Amino acid sequence: MNGSESVIETHGLSKHFGRHRGIEDVSLSVRRGEVFGLLGPNGAGKSTAIRLLLGLIRPSAGSGSVLGLDCWRARRAIHRRVGVLPSDFAYEDMLTGREVIDFFRRLRGLPADGRADELAERLRADLDRPLKQLSRGNHQKIGLIQALVHDPELLMLDEPTGGLDPLMQEEFLRIVEELRDDGRTVLLSSHNMAEVERACDRVAMIHQGGLLAVETVDSLLSRAPRHLRVTFDGPADAAPFAALDGVRDVRATGNSVEMDVAGDINGALKLATARHVVDLVCERPSLEHAFVRLYEDEDSGGEL
Amino acid sequence: MIAKLAAQTLRMRLRSILIWSLSLSALTVLMVAIFPSIGKIDFEQLLKQYPKAMLEAFGIEDTSQYSTPIGYINAELFSMMIPLAIAFLPLGVINQCLPAAEERHFLDNLLCTPVARWQVLAGAAVAGATALATVLFAVWAVTLLAAELLDVNLGMADLARSCVSLWPLASFVASVGALMAGFGPGRGRALGAAGGVLVLMYMLPVIAAFDHSFAQAQKLSVFYYYNDWLKHGIDWSEAVAVLAAAAALTAIGAVLFERRDIAS
Ligand SMILES: Nc1ncnc2c1ncn2[C@@H]1O[C@H](COP(=O)(O)OP(=O)(O)OP(=O)(O)O)[C@@H](O)[C@H]1O
Numbered sequence: 001m002n003g004s005e006s007v008i009e010t011h012g013l014s015k016h017f018g019r020h021r022g023i024e025d026v027s028l029s030v031r032r033g034e035v036f037g038l039l040g041p042n043g044a045g046k047s048t049a050i051r052l053l054l055g056l057i058r059p060s061a062g063s064g065s066v067l068g069l070d071c072w073r074a075r076r077a078i079h080r081r082v083g084v085l086p087s088d089f090a091y092e093d094m095l096t097g098r099e100v101i102d103f104f105r106r107l108r109g110l111p112a113d114g115r116a117d118e119l120a121e122r123l124r125a126d127l128d129r130p131l132k133q134l135s136r137g138n139h140q141k142i143g144l145i146q147a148l149v150h151d152p153e154l155l156m157l158d159e160p161t162g163g164l165d166p167l168m169q170e171e172f173l174r175i176v177e178e179l180r181d182d183g184r185t186v187l188l189s190s191h192n193m194a195e196v197e198r199a200c201d202r203v204a205m206i207h208q209g210g211l212l213a214v215e216t217v218d219s220l221l222s223r224a225p226r227h228l229r230v231t232f233d234g235p236a237d238a239a240p241f242a243a244l245d246g247v248r249d250v251r252a253t254g255n256s257v258e259m260d261v262a263g264d265i266n267g268a269l270k271l272a273t274a275r276h277v278v279d280l281v282c283e284r285p286s287l288e289h290a291f292v293r294l295y296e297d298e299d300s301g302g303e304l
Numbered sequence: 305m306i307a308k309l310a311a312q313t314l315r316m317r318l319r320s321i322l323i324w325s326l327s328l329s330a331l332t333v334l335m336v337a338i339f340p341s342i343g344k345i346d347f348e349q350l351l352k353q354y355p356k357a358m359l360e361a362f363g364i365e366d367t368s369q370y371s372t373p374i375g376y377i378n379a380e381l382f383s384m385m386i387p388l389a390i391a392f393l394p395l396g397v398i399n400q401c402l403p404a405a406e407e408r409h410f411l412d413n414l415l416c417t418p419v420a421r422w423q424v425l426a427g428a429a430v431a432g433a434t435a436l437a438t439v440l441f442a443v444w445a446v447t448l449l450a451a452e453l454l455d456v457n458l459g460m461a462d463l464a465r466s467c468v469s470l471w472p473l474a475s476f477v478a479s480v481g482a483l484m485a486g487f488g489p490g491r492g493r494a495l496g497a498a499g500g501v502l503v504l505m506y507m508l509p510v511i512a513a514f515d516h517s518f519a520q521a522q523k524l525s526v527f528y529y530y531n532d533w534l535k536h537g538i539d540w541s542e543a544v545a546v547l548a549a550a551a552a553l554t555a556i557g558a559v560l561f562e563r564r565d566i567a568s
């Protein structure tokens with residue numbers, strides 16, 4: 001299998017709901033075998049993008065293809081080959097999880113096997129209670145199982161860990177890792193930076209319907225500012241640091257000074273070591289930091 | 305695929321099918337039970353006091369119909385109450401499967417399996433028509449049994465005719481719901497539109513009885529044919545035409561449903 005073959009591709013994909021913007025001119029490509037994250041705040045357009053790719057809504061402009069098939073016209077052929085968790089997973093709530101999963105499997109023409117029970121055990125899901133009796137997290141697990149149970153080559157999961165407790169989030173991330181090891185492709189949306197940082201190879205950042213950046217998680221982190229905290233043997237002064245290029249949010253408290261340093265940290269280090277340094281902490285930035293910076297730059301009209 | 309969808313829907317609606325069967329049967333059995341005492345009243349004398357147009361409007365052209373059990377049940381139940389009520393059974397099934405399911409975000413799941421949208425709509429229509437047939441059969445069987453036990457002479461074929469006549473009528477009303485589902489989500493919209501059509505169609509022949517300028521217009525109403533079937537037997541070519549119209553509305557609904565956005 002060609003490693004750079006793209007499984008999802010969009011060209012200028014746009015969706016307007018009347019006067020309201022859904023997404024605007026999104027062009028991206030997801031390669032086979034990667035875990036791809038759609039990241040963005042509420043209302044950014046993540047679900048809209050996924051629903052377009054699944055042919056649930058029709059593009060206003062541009063086009064998208066999934067597994068080489070047009071996402072609007074060939075949606076049924078796509079549905080045969082994907083596993084989907086919609087953003088608000090819900091189904092007839094007097095049915096039990098098992099009944100829902102079996103029904104969807106029958107529609108796919110697949111025989112029952114032990115996979116649903118296997119997944120239920122891993123996620124600690126109760127398959128034998130009606131959906132209406134399940135808590136939000138346990139309800140979400142049924143949605144995850146029905147997306148995974150037929151072992152599809154491509155998964156599209158809209159906020160898969162929504163409602164899951166940290167332990168189950170962890171288990172879910174392990175499942176995603178296994179899927180990647182098996183050569184499956186996963187597209188997932190999230191607001192959870194830590195989760196995307198851990199699970200994804202690449203991320204697309206969506207903000208107000210537009211694509212801000214598509215990058216590998218590594219390069220995004222390397223460009224992101226580092227958080228530096230220096231403690232001296234005497235009172236610290238913020239001013240010299242604030243004057244440096246790429247240094248932001250400088251705060252001096254007592255003998256310590258804290259700052260965010262974008263790009264090269266040598267300038268800040270040299271300035272610090274000119275005095276007697278008692279302690280120095282340089283934190284690897286979280287994706288969240290990187291992300292917030294991107295948004296700030298976008299909102300202030302600055303360059304990325 | 306349509307069969308799988310319809311079967312699942314029917315499984316889920318089993319309880320409501322049972323309730324419909326029981327409550328409608330209770331009505332017809334009640335009528336059967338009170339007929340022996342009603343049968344003694346001289347309706348012909350009583351009804352002659354009313355203006356002819358008014359009797360016609362209520363489908364009472366021939367006052368002698370009250371003298372037979374089937375005539376009495378037809379006049380009391382099958383000419384208005386049961387048809388107006390039972391149309392909401394298949395309509396409700398379609399409404400649950402499409403606009404209501406869409407509103408509750410069920411369709412995002414269902415439509416991401418390899419079912420076509422038109423199949424979802426067709427499955428709902430088949431489930432509605434099947435539920436309807438089941439309830440009608442139950443009403444027929446229970447009523448006959450009750451008549452047998454109460455020693456009322458209710459013709460098996462006559463009662464069957466009344467029940468079978470309801471099937472195209474209610475299917476047609478449900479197809480208006482299917483058409484509306486093609487336009488968009490919202491439980492109220494399909495129910496409201498189909499309910500409106502139902503009442504309008506019921507009123508047309510009633511109005512035509514008073515105002516003869518509606519003589520032609522009433523032919524647009526399924527009730528015009530239905531009333532006739534109750535009295536003179538089912539005209540099968542008319543029944544097929546009504547069902548064809550229902551199929552056409554459902555098909556238009558399916559085409560619209562294929563082309564529109566699923567609400568989020
Ligand atoms: N059916 C619709 N009708 C009108 N506007 C819509 C519709 N669906 C989405 N929108 C709008 O499109 C924009 C993007 O919504 P979307 O649901 O894709 O955001 P999201 O990134 O998934 O947000 P969240 O993180 O809250 O799930 C929002 O402004 C939303 O109001």
Ligand SMILES: [Mg+2]
Pocket residue numbers: 046047048087158
């Ligand atoms: Mg969303």
